[in-house]
Amino acid sequence: MLYLIGLGLGDAKDITVKGLEAVRRCSRVYLEAYTSVLTVGKEALEEFYGRKLILADREEVEQEADNILKDADISDVAFLVVGDPFGATTHSDLVLRATKLGIPYRVIHNASIMNAVGCCGLQLYKFGETVSIVFWTDTWRPESFFDKVKKNRQNGMHTLCLLDIKVKEQSLENLIKGRKIYEPPRYMSVNQAAQQLLEIIQNQRIRGEEPAITEETLCVGLARVGADDQKIAAGTLQQMCTVDLGEPLHSLIITGGSIHPMEMEMLNLFSIPENSSESQSMDGL
Ligand SMILES: C[S@@+](CC[C@H](N)C(=O)[O-])C[C@H]1O[C@@H](n2cnc3c(N)ncnc32)[C@H](O)[C@@H]1O
Numbered sequence: 001m002l003y004l005i006g007l008g009l010g011d012a013k014d015i016t017v018k019g020l021e022a023v024r025r026c027s028r029v030y031l032e033a034y035t036s037v038l039t040v041g042k043e044a045l046e047e048f049y050g051r052k053l054i055l056a057d058r059e060e061v062e063q064e065a066d067n068i069l070k071d072a073d074i075s076d077v078a079f080l081v082v083g084d085p086f087g088a089t090t091h092s093d094l095v096l097r098a099t100k101l102g103i104p105y106r107v108i109h110n111a112s113i114m115n116a117v118g119c120c121g122l123q124l125y126k127f128g129e130t131v132s133i134v135f136w137t138d139t140w141r142p143e144s145f146f147d148k149v150k151k152n153r154q155n156g157m158h159t160l161c162l163l164d165i166k167v168k169e170q171s172l173e174n175l176i177k178g179r180k181i182y183e184p185p186r187y188m189s190v191n192q193a194a195q196q197l198l199e200i201i202q203n204q205r206i207r208g209e210e211p212a213i214t215e216e217t218l219c220v221g222l223a224r225v226g227a228d229d230q231k232i233a234a235g236t237l238q239q240m241c242t243v244d245l246g247e248p249l250h251s252l253i254i255t256g257g258s259i260h261p262m263e264m265e266m267l268n269l270f271s272i273p274e275n276s277s278e279s280q281s282m283d284g285l
Pocket of ligand 1: 009035036081082083084085086087088089111112113114161162163164165222223224225226227249250251
């Protein structure tokens with residue numbers, strides 16, 4: 001049996017009882033290590049689960065899935081995913097491969113960033129399509145996701161922006177020389193995402209277009225949701241450029257135009273203080 005097990009968002013203890021029981025009876029336990037991370041490391045998980053974990057990077061899961069599935073028809077194998085196995089990352093490929101090989105599978109769900117963002121008070125049913133914001137390079141500065149933000153705003157929907165994670169990246173030189181030397185992992189912060197959004201707004205103005213959002217649009221920055229030290233800050237897009245939310249992972253919400261009074265009351269709990277240097281007038285707050 002292949003078990004796809006969600007670990008939730010907080011720490012080692014966020015695994016469900018059902019998930020933990022499955023981990024403890026599996027002969028091999030893989031930890032998917034490229035779409036999300038917990039604030040605690042692999043060792044803390046191993047200690048709590050009482051099992052050794054095998055790190056599975058993107059290459060392993062996408063190109064060498066057969067290693068993961070080996071003997072899963074006659075023994076139990078677990079594939080652990082931070083958050084939920086089907087939340088914002090789909091592991092359908094692994095499931096389809098298992099099914100083709102006649103390997104039965106079970107999913108043990110957990111909280112995902114896709115639903116835990118509700119902790120800021122914005123109502124989940126008022127979210128439109130989720131977007132991903134990736135790190136820009138000197139030559140690659142994609143803006144196409146902004147159309148989805150625009151569409152969501154036009155429909156009065158909030159936009160959840162998931163922020164880029166770069167793990168096991170190689171410099172061009174190491175890649176060309178075939179050296180397995182990797183750059184340190186990078187996680188996009190709310191500040192970096194907000195800066196890129198401001199640049200897109202500027203570019204649109206230069207092209208004579210009316211941007212769907214402005215520097216004053218109300219946004220929410222969230223960091224380490226589910227962990228003991230989670231942080232939430234509500235403020236303008238401009239304020240999101242400087243607000244300090246600390247360590248990764250971060251997500252950013254661009255609110256839709258209409259905000260329910262109850263949503264607003266909740267956001268007020270997290271508003272960046274009046275006297276803060278980051279404070280300024282804000283659409284709707
Ligand atoms: C591919 S998605 C996460 C998928 C994961 N399976 C889930 O269900 O949550 C990864 C992105 O979600 C966001 N994210 C994940 N966990 C988070 C957390 N605890 N706090 C804030 N943002 C988080 C970050 O933007 C991160 O880059």
